[in-house]
Structure formats: structure tokens, C-alpha cells
Amino acid sequence: MAYYIKLLKKEVVARDTMAFYWEKPEGFEFIAGQNGDFALIEPPETDEKGDLRTFSFVGAPFEENLVTATRMRNSAFKHVLKNLPIGTEVKMAAPHDDFKLHKTATTPAVFLIGGIGITPIRSIIADATHNHLPHKITLIYSNRTPSDAAFTDDLQEYAKTNQNFTFVPVFTDKTVEGRNGERGHIDSEMVKKYVTDIETPIYYLSGPPEMVKSMRNLLIEIGANEDNIRSEEFDGY
Template sequence: MSAHRSALLRKETVAEGTLALHLRKPVGFAFKPGQAIDLVLGAPELAEASRRHAFSIVSAPHESHVTIATRMRDSAFKRALAALAPGDALDMDGPFGSLTLHNNVARPACLIAGGIGITPFMSMLRHATAEKSAHRLLLIYSNRRPEDAAFLAELEDLTRRNDRFRLVATMTGMDTSKQPWSGETRRIDAPFIAGVLAEMPESIFYVVGPPAMVASVLSALEAAGVDGDYVRSEEFPGY
């Protein structure tokens, strides 16, 4: 990995309890959609080992800045992150990671995100749309409530701009929501996956989210008969 000096440009709330940070893009910084960076804060109040945290890159390679997004928890790192002001310096190590979209456009991609697991897929989808990729893309995006669904409005806009992309958002905890929702409310189980396979056979599956969600979806994929060679996953613990 390579260290790059950067700075905060601005912060943005993208869902209830979820913050996006737009960072200055260092000269020469290049990455593939789906990769990540380590963000290193110069926060003297934190122990050195606590100043570093890995984040998937939300922005696409063609964008002029680097964006990350995170759920805001009550941890020392997240408090220091929330306290950053525009212009504050920080370091980025990376990029790293191999959760990138396959090259064979003849095989569809089914992206399955739970909560903040949407972040690497945002980079993929923005890039595919900008490049007019021939990949056929389906995103299954699971949250408890619409209030929790980061980038939902942008994803809906991407479906209008990219006729190779379809979004299925599902909200599994609508009893706690204050917003209306007329879409899916099912959990991602084997019958759900079977419907995907009927629509998009030969799909390669990508699963990102909290550990329990990833484990549940991987079990559903196995029960639906998906060959493990065509499944790629990444867990986001501690979010």
C-alpha cells in the first residue's frame, strides 16, 4: 500500500446515522471500483493503533474526489471522525482489496448489500453507469427502514440512467419506520435467491454487509444451489 496525504473537503449525512466524507483526491491516486483505503487520522487524543480504520471507497475512479461513508457509532475513532472540519489533514493508505467486478460481461452480477455494505457497490455502479458498461447488474439492498438506506435516492436515479441496472430494495423492519414504503420487505432467503437465478442465470454473486447478514445470505445462496465458486463476499465488522 502507499500513503497519500489528503484533507477533508466536506461532510454529508446520507442516511440516519450515516455520514459520507468527501476527501481531496491526491495526485496520482488510482483505484478500482470496489477497493478500499485505510483512513489515518492525526488525532493526538487517540492511541496510534486507534487512528486507523478501513473504508470502502464510495466514489468512482473518474470522480474528482474520494468519498467514504460510515455508520456513526460511539467509538473514539468515530468521534474524532465526526469532529473533523473542512481543510483538516488526514492520510489515506491504499488502495487495497480484490472485491472488484468480474471482467466477463456475458455473466450478470448480483450485488447483495446489507446496510453500510452498499459502499463498494456504489463505486461499481457509478463507474458502470459512467462507462456505459455492458454488464447486467442487479442490486439487492437490505435495510431495516428507508431511513437507514444510504444512497437510496441516487440508486433509484442510476436505474433511470443505466438500462443494464436493476434495484431491488427491501426493508425488513418497517414496524419501526416513520416513512412509507411500498417495496419489498422480505429477508434475503433461498426463495428470494431462486427468483434471482430464474431471472439472471449464470450470475456471479457479491455479498457485503455485517457478519451475521453475510453469513445468512451465504447460507441462502448455498441452499438455492449456487456454486461457491461464483460467490464473493466481504464482512464489515464493527459498523
């Protein structure tokens, strides 16, 4: 289904990372974790990569606006998006894909996420918290520094209100101070510290293909069942 929706607000949510708030079309329904294709209409500038990008919904279905977020890069699409006047319409085709939390609540969920891959995960965890879902959820969320990490305030809030949710921020820059979370790259020791029974959970990976690939390899190496790994690759990074 295609919709014409207006930009309501934009904000910086991390280094080189912006969130875009869109009006939610009447009757539009989606499942936390899904995404949409956003097409610019007659943009002032374009390049060979075209005027359409897929973005996951950052907001959960119960939240008022549709929100997307992206790392700002040099493509014509992102340049136009960054400077898009409030009130401009884009064409959105949505919802797409089936990247959503599993139904069996006794099976834990573990998310191994880097950088911008957090977008569908924030939606899934906001939704699980709002709906008091009983799933045990662990999020290991890696960024270089705290300034690169989007939505950490929300995630910390969910960790306070949702007893079933464990949030582990990871900073690859080992000089980052403070006692919370972990330092260094996500490795097998780090995963085993937070996931005691490796074979049981359903694992979720999302983000740039390289990150997804390396997390999948790591999980298989430490004994996760490949059938229990679900992933969403953000082509284009």
C-alpha cells in the first residue's frame, strides 16, 4: 500500500544520525520491526542511486508518529532528506517484511546490534515494554562512543520499567569512561557473559551487512542454532 505522508519534525539523535517524524496515515497499521520504502517526490537533486530508500520504523505501533532514523551520508537522497522542509510530502510504500519478535514467550530473545541497526529493535522493545510482553529480552548494543549511540535514553528507560529487559551498551572505544556496559568489540566472551544458555534464545541481528555477517559467524562459533538466528540487512551501507 502506498501513502503520501508529510514530514513533521527532524532531530539529531546521535553523531551524523537524524530521526525523521512523519504523520501516520489514517488507518495505517504495522508490526514492530517492520519497515517502509520512502520515495522523494521531485527532489531538487538526485544521483545514480535513486530517490528511494528503505527505512525501518523506529517508533512502535502505539506511538503517535511514524519515525525513521538514518546515518547521514553523502548520497543525494540523504542530502535532500536532511534539508527537507517540514511539511514536505514523500511517498511511502509500507509495511514490509516480517522482522518481528517471536510469539513463544518462554523463549528468550537476544539482540546483537551495532549502530544504526538499532532502528527496528527500538520499535520491538518499546512495543514489548508497552504491551507487558513476558519475553526475556537482552540487547547488546555496540557503538564506538556514547555520542554515536542513538535512542539510549529510551532503552535505559525501558530497562528500568521492564523487568524482563536487560540493556547492555557496548563501546568499542576502550577509553570511554563510566561503569555501565562493556568496552571493546562484541566477542564470544561478552555474549556468553549475558547469555548463559546459548542454544535456547532466538537471536536477532540488524544493520549493515558486514556487522550482521560477523555477528552470525560469532553466534554459530559459540554454538547457537543457525535456525534460531533472524536478521535484517541494511543494504547500501
